[in-house]
Amino acid sequence: xxxxxxxxxxxxxxxxxxxxxxxxxxxxxxxxxxxxxxxxxxxxxxxxxxxxxxxxxxxxxxxxxxxxxxxxxxxxxxxxxxxxxxxxxxxxxxxxxxxxxxxxxxxxxxxxxxxxxxxxxxxxxxxxxxxxxxxxxxxxxxxxxxxxxxxxxxxxxxxxxxxxxxxxxxxxxxxxxxxxxxxxxxxxxxxxxxxxxxxxxxxxxxxxxxxxxxxxxxxxxxxxxxxxxxxxxxxxxxxxxxxxxxxxxxxxxxxxxxxxxxxxxxxxxxxxxxxxxxxxxxxxxxxxxxxxxxxxxxxxxxxxxxxxxxxxxxxxxxxx
Amino acid sequence: xxxxxxxxxxxxxxxxxxxxxxxxxxxxxxxxxxxxxxxxxxxxxxxxxxxxxxxxxxxxxxxxxxxxxxxxxxxxxxxxxxxxxxxxxxxxxxxxxxxxxxxxxxxxxxxxxxxxxxxxxxxxxxxxxxxxxxxxxxxxxxxxxxxxxxxxxxxxxxxxxxxxxxxxxxxxxxxxxxxxxxxxxxxxxxxxxxxxxxxxxxxxxxxxxxxxxxxxxxxxxxxxxxxxxxxxxxxxxxxxxxxxxxxxxxxxxxxxxxxxxxxxxxxxxxxxxxxxxxxxxxxxxxxxxxx
Numbered sequence: 001x002x003x004x005x006x007x008x009x010x011x012x013x014x015x016x017x018x019x020x021x022x023x024x025x026x027x028x029x030x031x032x033x034x035x036x037x038x039x040x041x042x043x044x045x046x047x048x049x050x051x052x053x054x055x056x057x058x059x060x061x062x063x064x065x066x067x068x069x070x071x072x073x074x075x076x077x078x079x080x081x082x083x084x085x086x087x088x089x090x091x092x093x094x095x096x097x098x099x100x101x102x103x104x105x106x107x108x109x110x111x112x113x114x115x116x117x118x119x120x121x122x123x124x125x126x127x128x129x130x131x132x133x134x135x136x137x138x139x140x141x142x143x144x145x146x147x148x149x150x151x152x153x154x155x156x157x158x159x160x161x162x163x164x165x166x167x168x169x170x171x172x173x174x175x176x177x178x179x180x181x182x183x184x185x186x187x188x189x190x191x192x193x194x195x196x197x198x199x200x201x202x203x204x205x206x207x208x209x210x211x212x213x214x215x216x217x218x219x220x221x222x223x224x225x226x227x228x229x230x231x232x233x234x235x236x237x238x239x240x241x242x243x244x245x246x247x248x249x250x251x252x253x254x255x256x257x258x259x260x261x262x263x264x265x266x267x268x269x270x271x272x273x274x275x276x277x278x279x280x281x282x283x284x285x286x287x288x289x290x291x292x293x294x295x296x297x298x299x300x301x302x303x304x305x306x307x308x309x310x311x312x313x314x315x316x317x318x319x320x
Numbered sequence: 321x322x323x324x325x326x327x328x329x330x331x332x333x334x335x336x337x338x339x340x341x342x343x344x345x346x347x348x349x350x351x352x353x354x355x356x357x358x359x360x361x362x363x364x365x366x367x368x369x370x371x372x373x374x375x376x377x378x379x380x381x382x383x384x385x386x387x388x389x390x391x392x393x394x395x396x397x398x399x400x401x402x403x404x405x406x407x408x409x410x411x412x413x414x415x416x417x418x419x420x421x422x423x424x425x426x427x428x429x430x431x432x433x434x435x436x437x438x439x440x441x442x443x444x445x446x447x448x449x450x451x452x453x454x455x456x457x458x459x460x461x462x463x464x465x466x467x468x469x470x471x472x473x474x475x476x477x478x479x480x481x482x483x484x485x486x487x488x489x490x491x492x493x494x495x496x497x498x499x500x501x502x503x504x505x506x507x508x509x510x511x512x513x514x515x516x517x518x519x520x521x522x523x524x525x526x527x528x529x530x531x532x533x534x535x536x537x538x539x540x541x542x543x544x545x546x547x548x549x550x551x552x553x554x555x556x557x558x559x560x561x562x563x564x565x566x567x568x569x570x571x572x573x574x575x576x577x578x579x580x581x582x583x584x585x586x587x588x589x590x591x592x593x594x595x596x597x598x599x600x601x602x603x604x605x606x607x608x609x610x611x
Contacts, residue, residue: 032515033434047483048449051457115349135593136586137544139561143568143582144363158380208331254453257546297456304451
């Protein structure tokens with residue numbers, strides 16, 4: 001992978017000769033490029049950063065009705081959320097969902113990758129099957145899983161509860177997402193079903209990217225196959241794991257569609273994104289809706305920003 | 321961003337090496353994989369089996385049994401309810417995919433091959449746009465569209481999917497163009513081609529695979545989106561996800577129709593995935609930034 005064309009001035013260019021030749025008339029050489037990107041720069045500046053700024057200003061205002069003007073109110077809205085019952089409960093739900101969704105998809109995706117990595121009969125079919133849910137919307141997934149996770153008791157049971165009764169596994173019959181404590185763990189099931197194939201693909205690429213010579217060397221040194229995984233392969237998978245956690249984590253914090261499709265707006269499965277939606281459409285309180293959106297943005301930004309900066313820097317230092 | 325990303329699908333497709341595995345180990349693995357495959361197939365089984373039952377049979381008692389009588393009632397009803405939404409989704413997903421792919425191609429070319437001072441910062445700021453929760457822009461976006469009198473119809477959705485699709489498309493094209501041999505670009509420059517000339521004569525003709533990846537990725541994301549759809553469209557312009565949710569959220573709609581509707585709404589993206597899987601896969605890998 002050779003270096004990108006005319007490297008940025010700050011970057012260590014692998015081809016100083018070319019740089020010197022193009023030294024004169026530098027601005028003339030980069031200006032057309034900047035012009036070509038400028039429509040997108042304007043769009044991103046307005047629709048991403050401008051609107052984030054506007055939303056933040058709204059969150060810091062007292063515009064509690066769409067027609068009000070609103071004036072600066074400081075952190076009032078952001079603080080007030082924690083005083084009520086609904087917001088902390090929604091945050092707790094999102095936290096439980098995140099733990100089970102990220103953990104579950106990571107574990108299952110890793111297991112699938114591990115089982116497939118050395119090649120097995122029917123691998124292409126299996127891969128296609130495990131990844132297929134990724135092509136479907138969370139709404140469609142939610143429609144099926146709401147039926148599967150129907151909490152109706154034994155005699156009226158549908159879905160998985162009915163299957164459990166059918167197979168004499170009555171002890172497995174449960175309330176699914178309506179359970180008071182760990183209901184959100186059940187809610188994570190469809191999300192795990194949908195995303196673990198994706199994580200499998202990431203890990204599969206990771207596993208197969210480990211050079212065979214490394215493994216062979218460890219085997220020659222007398223390592224068992226298990227030790228090869230433990231000491232040679234797994235350490236090489238750390239970057240992939242980090243990526244998987246970032247992807248799953250940022251999806252999890254803003255989960256919305258799936259909750260709506262499985263539970264509607266029922267308070268048992270309330271999460272910040274659903275709360276924000278009701279603030280905008282039912283309560284019609286822009287300031288409060290914006291405050292919730294600000295928390296969502298902060299929750300994602302605290303881990304995504306360092307990750308992005310780290311990735312771009314690392315790439316630069318590798319001279320790409 | 322990483323050099324391994326564009327090739328990740330090929331690494332996966334290349335298959336594994338069986339060194340160090342015993343025959344018994346293979347058998348155990350295969351059994352576990354098969355069990356997991358059955359679990360993964362359960363929801364798909366339910367969708368099809370329930371979808372093909374007549375109204376009277378879609379009840380709790382026979383939930384897991386195949387239909388006694390195969391029926392198209394559910395499908396006909398689902399088609400009737402979803403047809404406008406399916407059409408709206410096509411009219412919204414295709415143009416927004418094309419527009420963001422074009423913008424992404426131009427940006428990717430410049431960021432990989434015609435860099436300007438601050439290009440890294442711009443690229444990083446673009447990438448962040450890929451991860452933001454769209455809730456953080458939704459209220460201002462909605463207000464802007466309302467006050468500009470642009471609400472109604474599919475324009476708001478096309479605008480949103482185009483703009484918020486720019487980051488991922490830029491990323492995919494940038495990685496793709498970074499791998500184009502340097503000599504090709506230099507040769508065009510020596511021939512006196514400027515930036516646009518090189519882009520049009522050398523780079524664009526090479527771009528078909530990257531366009532396939534971004535178009536599939538963007539069209540699939542737009543098709544499956546629900547968040548922008550509920551905030552930015554009304555009953556006349558609801559895409560299929562909103563209509564599916566309305567069908568399924570209603571207490572009076574029987575299960576056979578709900579399941580048939582879920583299948584209908586998913587068929588286009590599933591078909592693209594099954595036919596053009598390797599391009600779909602590359603989009604996924606690009607979405608992961610690093611392979």
